[in-house]
Amino acid sequence: MTTTESRTLTYAEAVREALSQAMEADERVFLLGEDVGTYGGAFGVTGDLVHRFGEERVRDTPISELGIVGAAVGAALAGMRPIVEIQFSDFTAQAMDQIVNQAAKIHFMLGGAATVPMVLRAPGGSGTGAAAQHSQSLEAWFAHVPGLKVVMPATAADAKGLLLAAIDDPNPVIVLEHKLLYKQSGVVPQSPARVRLGETAVRRDGTDLTIVATGVMVSRALEAAEQLAATGIEAAVLDPRTLRPLDSKTIVDSVTATGRALLVQEAPKTGGFMAEVSAAIVESPAFGHLTAPVTRLCGLDVPIPYAPQLEKAAVPQTEDIVKAATGLVNQW
Amino acid sequence: MDLTGNASLARETLRTMWTIRRFEEAVDDLFARGLMHGTMHLSIGQEAVPAGACLALADGDYITSTHRGHGHCIAKGARLDAMMAELLAKETGYCRGRGGSMHIADVATGNLGANGIVAGGVPIASGAGLAVKLRGGQQVVLSFFGDGAVNEGAWHEGVNLAAIWDLPVVFVCENNHYGMSMSAKRAAKVDRLGDRAAAYGIPGVTVDGNDPQEVFDAVSAAVARARAGDGPSLVEAMTYRWKGHSKSDKNLYRTREEIESWRERDPIVRFERAAITAGALSEEDAAECRDEARDRVRAAIRTANAAPDASAASLTDAVYAGSQS
Numbered sequence: 207m208t209t210t211e212s213r214t215l216t217y218a219e220a221v222r223e224a225l226s227q228a229m230e231a232d233e234r235v236f237l238l239g240e241d242v243g244t245y246g247g248a249f250g251v252t253g254d255l256v257h258r259f260g261e262e263r264v265r266d267t268p269i270s271e272l273g274i275v276g277a278a279v280g281a282a283l284a285g286m287r288p289i290v291e292i293q294f295s296d297f298t299a300q301a302m303d304q305i306v307n308q309a310a311k312i313h314f315m316l317g318g319a320a321t322v323p324m325v326l327r328a329p330g331g332s333g334t335g336a337a338a339q340h341s342q343s344l345e346a347w348f349a350h351v352p353g354l355k356v357v358m359p360a361t362a363a364d365a366k367g368l369l370l371a372a373i374d375d376p377n378p379v380i381v382l383e384h385k386l387l388y389k390q391s392g393v394v395p396q397s398p399a400r401v402r403l404g405e406t407a408v409r410r411d412g413t414d415l416t417i418v419a420t421g422v423m424v425s426r427a428l429e430a431a432e433q434l435a436a437t438g439i440e441a442a443v444l445d446p447r448t449l450r451p452l453d454s455k456t457i458v459d460s461v462t463a464t465g466r467a468l469l470v471q472e473a474p475k476t477g478g479f480m481a482e483v484s485a486a487i488v489e490s491p492a493f494g495h496l497t498a499p500v501t502r503l504c505g506l507d508v509p510i511p512y513a514p515q516l517e518k519a520a521v522p523q524t525e526d527i528v529k530a531a532t533g534l535v536n537q538w
Numbered sequence: 539m540d541l542t543g544n545a546s547l548a549r550e551t552l553r554t555m556w557t558i559r560r561f562e563e564a565v566d567d568l569f570a571r572g573l574m575h576g577t578m579h580l581s582i583g584q585e586a587v588p589a590g591a592c593l594a595l596a597d598g599d600y601i602t603s604t605h606r607g608h609g610h611c612i613a614k615g616a617r618l619d620a621m622m623a624e625l626l627a628k629e630t631g632y633c634r635g636r637g638g639s640m641h642i643a644d645v646a647t648g649n650l651g652a653n654g655i656v657a658g659g660v661p662i663a664s665g666a667g668l669a670v671k672l673r674g675g676q677q678v679v680l681s682f683f684g685d686g687a688v689n690e691g692a693w694h695e696g697v698n699l700a701a702i703w704d705l706p707v708v709f710v711c712e713n714n715h716y717g718m719s720m721s722a723k724r725a726a727k728v729d730r731l732g733d734r735a736a737a738y739g740i741p742g743v744t745v746d747g748n749d750p751q752e753v754f755d756a757v758s759a760a761v762a763r764a765r766a767g768d769g770p771s772l773v774e775a776m777t778y779r780w781k782g783h784s785k786s787d788k789n790l791y792r793t794r795e796e797i798e799s800w801r802e803r804d805p806i807v808r809f810e811r812a813a814i815t816a817g818a819l820s821e822e823d824a825a826e827c828r829d830e831a832r833d834r835v836r837a838a839i840r841t842a843n844a845a846p847d848a849s850a851a852s853l854t855d856a857v858y859a860g861s862q863s
Binding site for chain 1: 600602631632633634635636637641643645650651653654655658660661662663664665666667668669670672673679691692694695696698699702855856857858859860
């Protein structure tokens with residue numbers, strides 16, 4: 207197999223391949239987190255890496271999120287390229303001081319004299335019955351903090367390419383993976399090709415409305431777009447992939463062409479990231495081309511519940527997207 | 539090594555302590571006269587800890603520091619003019635006006651930064667130690683923190699990581715008796731914070747933090763242990779801050795008598811007398827150290843004042859580091 211070939215990998219395998227290629231290419235890269243070693247990661251992402259790279263570079267840690275992230279900040283300051291796995295993104299709350307007050311700000315506070323080139327990977331999102339403390343979508347927390355970059359890969363190929371770009375980046379990058387996506391497969395290049403941070407992907411072209419979606423909502427938006435096409439509505443589906451820096455130009459261009467924007471996120475509506483995307487659209491010349499109000503379809507403003515029927519009702523499903531899009535096109 | 543008996547070491551120790559004292563007195567004065575803004579946490583009275591501890595370090599070793607970090611920065615070898623420029627909000631300051639007193643750093647001399655978050659630097663120091671270990675290097679990381687830090691989660695997590703991984707880190711607790719107004723005695727059930735080391739399976743010792751010799755000896759032993767690959771240690775240095783916590787402190791939580799009793803144990807005066815008694819320094823040598831410190835601080839203020847103010851035009855420059863790939 208040549209290095210230019212692509213194969214089908216799961217999203218989790220794609221992340222692992224990025225980690226292993228980065229570790230092979232640069233001995234400064236190392237992993238640390240809870241159960242990333244022999245256990246292979248709570249979601250199996252690190253798998254056999256400890257056998258290939260050893261316990262020094264695939265480093266099991268105690269349950270100490272604040273300490274783990276702090277250690278990564280210090281190692282990055284001292285010239286290494288640490289990659290932290292936080293078992294569930296909810297647990298970043300334990301580490302918030304090191305993420306927000308340290309990692310994000312050190313480069314600035316020191317006037318540019320030092321950098322913190324680290325990556326924090328953490329699975330987020332609902333859909334597994336794990337309830338309120340293991341199911342949140344916290345991207346807006348991080349996107350709000352200057353100094354952090356925030357990545358949300360929605361496909362296996364992006365899970366690899368964006369992670370490789372994040373590892374190269376001299377800044378702290380938060381990579382929010384989605385636990386429902388880990389087992390989904392996609393075509394992934396064998397080569398360590400980077401997906402540049404700050405480029406919105408156009409997943410589907412369409413003329414009637416623009417659907418912007420993040421994380422697991424991208425695949426639901428694409429399913430919805432197929433169903434909409436059967437009824438004669440052509441929806442463009444855009445995936446920002448990087449929330450910070452955000453490529454709003456691609457979004458604005460699409461909305462300028464379609465005149466309608468449906469913004470879909472799993473996270474609760476209030477203060478969510480799609481409010482930012484909405485503002486980016488209405489602050490742009492696309493405003494003059496809108497034929498309908500910019501519309502958000504978000505998770506309810508509730509903690510994620512346990513019961514499957516409640517959990518499903520708390521976040522947008524494919525049929526919700528179809529309904530919202532149809533209403534938007536037919537009403538306006 | 540005998541600091542009071544050796545002429546060059548005695549001179550170096552005394553110079554460092556006087557430089558810290560004069561620098562902070564000048565800062566206090568500039569602040570009182572409205573020529574410096576923000577907030578300041580002065581370490582006047584605590585000079586023996588950074589002086590003794592940093593003397594035990596080698597070039598290339600790292601430190602992490604605290605909100606009360608001017609002394610650490612000076613003792614690790616920072617330039618006074620760049621420090622003063624930072625405090626005076628100048629473009630030539632160590633952080634180009636973005637950090638100020640609480641975030642002062644000099645990466646070139648291994649100072650990875652002062653920290654406005656109590657205990658924030660502790661896991662960072664462990665991480666720097668991990669970097670050294672992964673590279674197979676010989677450097678040591680010394681983490682300064684106050685008595686207030688030892689009750690924060692970050693402290694426990696950071697110390698534990700260093701302990702289980704045998705990282706080359708020396709944890710130095712500057713116990714100045716108060717975390718803002720909370721006395722260390724009310725904040726912890728143990729009498730000696732150095733005893734906390736036992737809970738992590740590492741050596742811990744409590745020393746007189748107003749004696750640079752005791753600090754130097756304890757830190758030297760900890761540094762040797764760290765460099766030998768035997769892991770971290772905790773050194774608690776008992777000292778006292780003469781001034782308030784910061785500019786807003788009305789000193790309602792401690793008595794004038796208590797402050798006076800500690801002023802009588804001035805680490806600089808004590809060391810000066812000991813070095814003179816030991817014959818390592820003459821009265822003239824000591825006076826020279828004092829005058830030299832005063833002159834260097836004055837020169838730093840002049841240089842800093844003449845520098846351009848930090849420019850708002852480049853404010854967003856250092857939010858993100860430029861992409862390498």
